[in-house]
Structures are given as C-alpha cells and as structure tokens.
Amino acid sequence: DQQVKQNSPSLSVQEGRISILNCDYTNSMFDYFLWYKKYPAEGPTFLISISSIKDKNEDGRFTVFLNKSAKHLSLHIVPSQPGDSAVYFCAASARKLGGTSYGKLTFGQGTILTVHP
C-alpha cells in the first residue's frame, strides 16, 4: 500500500517556465512533508519542507503548497532552470501516538524533471 504517491514519472518543461510537481498521500497522520532533489550517482538533498499547520512555504524559486483536505501537496519551481533537472521525491512523516516523532520518512516514487534550455 503506497501511502505517498507521485503519479507523474516524468515532467518536461522549458527553461524560464514554471515546473509543478505533484504528490498525494493517504495517511491522515502525516504532519510534516518534505521535498528532496536527487542527481544521478548522488544521494537525495533536502529542498524544502512544510508542516501540516501551514498551507504554503516559500524559499526562493521553490514553493510548496499543502492541501490537507485533498491530501495533496505540490512543488512549484519558478523560473525553472536547466540545473533543476533531477529526480524529485516527496516524503512524509507522522508523529507516533504520544506526540513523539522518530523522523521516519515515507517516500514517493519520484518524478524525473527535465528542464530544456
């Protein structure tokens, strides 16, 4: 049972345009969401995160939106650059009963973003 899903395996956009990457989740206990970026032969690197008490978080060209009622989050990259070409993973974390968090992440399958010059 895939609790975090990225239904688009790939996305291709033109340089300077907006890239929108989507992620859906099923576990209503998830309360912290992250996006990671991964280049070939490297480990994932943290990009941006959002807590469930917010619906938007912005960091430079990157904005993450969270729609809790739809259990959906998205990552917007504006403007897109060729160096943004990578695999993007969304991930989610849930507090255990009692309010403590181990930081265990559940990842989506990833979306390959290609930004053309």
Added chain:
Amino acid sequence: NAGVTQTPKFQVLKTGQSMTLQCAQDMNHNSMYWYRQDPGMGLRLIYYSASEGTTDKGEVPNGYNVSRLNKREFSLRLESAAPSQTSVYFCASSPEGWGLYQPQHFGDGTRLSIL
C-alpha cells in the same frame, strides 16, 4: 565538509555471501537511517536508530541487521545475500530529537549487485 560517508560505493556479491555496509556522519546527529532505493519504488526505510544505543525496524527489515556502533557510525549487514537485495542503499542522519522535525542528510549511496 564530509557530512554522511558511505563505504563501499560499489559492490558485487554472490548469492549467500555476507557483507557489511558502513556509514559514518560527522554532524553530531542523533538519528541515523538505512534506506534502499529500487526502480519505481522510491526510498524505503530498512532500519533506523533514533539515538545511540537504540535501533528499530523500518518498512523492509527482512534479511538485514544493523549496529549503531557509536553516535557517528551505523552499519547495515547482509548475512546471506539474495538477488532480491540488489539495490542502491542510502544512509542518512538527522539531528532529530523527540518532537523535532529536521531534514535528513543523505550519503551518496552504495550500489550493491547480488548475482
């Protein structure tokens, strides 16, 4: 500027062989994690260690064991390798304490092939 270091970077094993994947972090993080990445499946948690001296199972622990040797080091052992364990293995660490949300920092992975 090392962050999370994994060794080896590549390994080929025969079915039934054993080996240990090493991971060390120099960021004084409390928590460490082992993931595997398979095509089309994202990263799946194998084992984690919330703090020195503790370990616990993740989503796919079967066929693996771990040791949190000290605060810096967290190793993953395959006792009897199987072809289904062919994967890319990532180690990660975070300053996670109870109730804190901190992003995990990843190593560059170990590419393991089992014939």
